[in-house]
Amino acid sequence: MKKPYLLGALLAAAAAALLAAGAPPVPALQKVRQYRQRHERELLADFTRLLAIPGVAADSAGLRRTAGAIAGLMRQRGIGGVQLLGAATPGVPPAVFGEVRVPGATRTLVFYAHYDGQPVNPAQWAPGLSPFVPMLATGPLSAGGQVVPLPPAGTPLSPDWRLYARGSSDDKGGVMAILAAYQALAESGVKPTANLKFFFEGEEERGSPHLAELLGRHKALLSSDLWIICDGPVHQSGRKQVVYGARGDVNVGLTVYGPTRPLHSGHYGNWAPNPAMALARLLASMQDSTGRVTIAGFYDDVVPLTAAEQEAVRQIPNNDDAIRQGLGFARADGRGQSLSELINQPSLNINGMRSANVGPQAANVIPTTAEAVLDLRLVLGNDYQRQVAKVVRHIEQQGYFVTRTAPTAAERAQHPRLVQIVPQTGYNAQRTPMDLPLARRVVQAVQSTVAEPVVRLPTSGGSLPLFAFKETLGATTLTVPIANYDNNQHAENENLRLGNLWDGMETMAAVMTMP
Numbered sequence: 456m457k458k459p460y461l462l463g464a465l466l467a468a469a470a471a472a473l474l475a476a477g478a479p480p481v482p483a484l485q486k487v488r489q490y491r492q493r494h495e496r497e498l499l500a501d502f503t504r505l506l507a508i509p510g511v512a513a514d515s516a517g518l519r520r521t522a523g524a525i526a527g528l529m530r531q532r533g534i535g536g537v538q539l540l541g542a543a544t545p546g547v548p549p550a551v552f553g554e555v556r557v558p559g560a561t562r563t564l565v566f567y568a569h570y571d572g573q574p575v576n577p578a579q580w581a582p583g584l585s586p587f588v589p590m591l592a593t594g595p596l597s598a599g600g601q602v603v604p605l606p607p608a609g610t611p612l613s614p615d616w617r618l619y620a621r622g623s624s625d626d627k628g629g630v631m632a633i634l635a636a637y638q639a640l641a642e643s644g645v646k647p648t649a650n651l652k653f654f655f656e657g658e659e660e661r662g663s664p665h666l667a668e669l670l671g672r673h674k675a676l677l678s679s680d681l682w683i684i685c686d687g688p689v690h691q692s693g694r695k696q697v698v699y700g701a702r703g704d705v706n707v708g709l710t711v712y713g714p715t716r717p718l719h720s721g722h723y724g725n726w727a728p729n730p731a732m733a734l735a736r737l738l739a740s741m742q743d744s745t746g747r748v749t750i751a752g753f754y755d756d757v758v759p760l761t762a763a764e765q766e767a768v769r770q771i772p773n774n775d776d777a778i779r780q781g782l783g784f785a786r787a788d789g790r791g792q793s794l795s796e797l798i799n800q801p802s803l804n805i806n807g808m809r810s811a812n813v814g815p816q817a818a819n820v821i822p823t824t825a826e827a828v829l830d831l832r833l834v835l836g837n838d839y840q841r842q843v844a845k846v847v848r849h850i851e852q853q854g855y856f857v858t859r860t861a862p863t864a865a866e867r868a869q870h871p872r873l874v875q876i877v878p879q880t881g882y883n884a885q886r887t888p889m890d891l892p893l894a895r896r897v898v899q900a901v902q903s904t905v906a907e908p909v910v911r912l913p914t915s916g917g918s919l920p921l922f923a924f925k926e927t928l929g930a931t932t933l934t935v936p937i938a939n940y941d942n943n944q945h946a947e948n949e950n951l952r953l954g955n956l957w958d959g960m961e962t963m964a965a966v967m968t969m970p
Contacts, residue, residue, distance in 0.1 A: 709827045714727050900965040
């Protein structure tokens with residue numbers, strides 16, 4: 456790879472010569488685009504090498520390799536002060552930090568993405584794909600796209616091609632868009648208008664359990680005017696969007712108990728309690744037929760959207776029917792509210808259920824236990840511990856004895872309905888006001904890269920640990936996502952559309968150079 460500082464100096468000198476000769480200056484965005492068009496292969500090669508390093512929560516060695524690789528990419532691009540920031544707790548994946556100080560700059564932006572990915576089951580990926588062997592396809596495999604080799608040098612890469620690999624969209628794609636944006640500016644002789652800091656986390660997919668500790672330990676190093684969070688997809692319409700907040704999140708594990716050993720369903724059916732049936736009834740009691748949560752007080756502490764936020768929601772393109780048809784279901788939940796309206800409300804989802812076996816392994820038994828994991832998404836005003844407490848009260852009101860550990864023999868003999876509840880560590884929602892002057896500048900910068908109006912979303916449907924930045928650093932955050940909405944994040948066949956990577960690169964560069 457060419458040394459960026461040498462090439463950057465040559466390009467800067469050439470640009471100065473053109474200006475001296477009276478040639479009109481080339482806009483920064485055009486320079487970034489031209490740079491990308493000349494260097495797509497090199498950028499893609501760096502990206503695929505990064506994607507080939509396994510980096511999921513259970514693989515601490517893979518995460519450290521990934522962090523080291525990102526640090527190397529940053530140094531190659533001339534980013535200064537590159538270091539791995541550790542938490543006090545042993546074994547926590549490091550955050551990768553670096554910075555660029557710009558003479559005369561009066562503000563500091565921190566660009567955030569995370570490099571860890573969700574767990575993978577390679578058997579669930581499409582034939583010919585492997586989670587950590589990046590592969591190109593001519594389009595979405597679900598729509599007939601075909602896996603293809605990288606074409607010969609000199610052949611343009613179609614923006615509609617997809618790159619399949621774990622982490623391609625969530626969120627190594629964010630890491631690459633940020634680093635490629637700075638690379639394009641540096642090597643094109645364009646000076647950012649702010650001091651830049653880079654912070655890439657390695658625990659986001661686990662709920663960022665040590666992020667607050669890490670931020671607090673390096674508080675002075677991370678001082679800034681604004682954090683730009685590059686994570687998540689653009690709007691389903693394909694439009695770029697700026698997101699002012701994110702839902703909070705907490706998971707709750709439930710285990711309902713039946714007999715101490717599996718029983719023959721013919722000999723004991725209608726007599727021995729079936730925990731699977733009991734769990735199904737319990738979960739059904741938590742929502743009505745429209746998806747509205749029926750747990751007492753579930754919506755009571757929600758901070759309503761402001762008038763400006765409500766107007767922004769009304770302006771969001773409504774693609775609900777197209778999305779629903781593409782996903783193959785007949786009617787959406789929500790009592791007629793749009794998807795954009797509903798993601799600004801708290802939710803309760805069943806992530807998974809398990810009891811005995813199904814399919815070829817099914818047997819005529821009454822199982823001993825039934826398990827489920829609930830996913831509670833929170834909005835501004837909710838507290839994750841308080842929200843879990845509401846769920847626990849609801850379960851108790853259904854006649855259950857609640858325990859935090861496996862029930863004892865005495866408890867099993869005393870209580871006809873038993874459930875073990877294991878809440879996970881969570882975090883609360885956070886939302887930045889839409890009228891913040893610096894937030895308006897970011898919207899203007901993103902808008903400068905496209906003709907169609909940028910979507911302004913008060914709260915994202917997914918969750919990010921924005922609350923930790925606010926609580927620990929007093930930091931203001933805005934999310935500027937880049938991935939295609941149909942990227943299969945968290946699932947098999949995760950992918951990133953190449954055009955979204957290139958657009959994301961331009962978006963990040965526009966924010967780095969905004970007035």
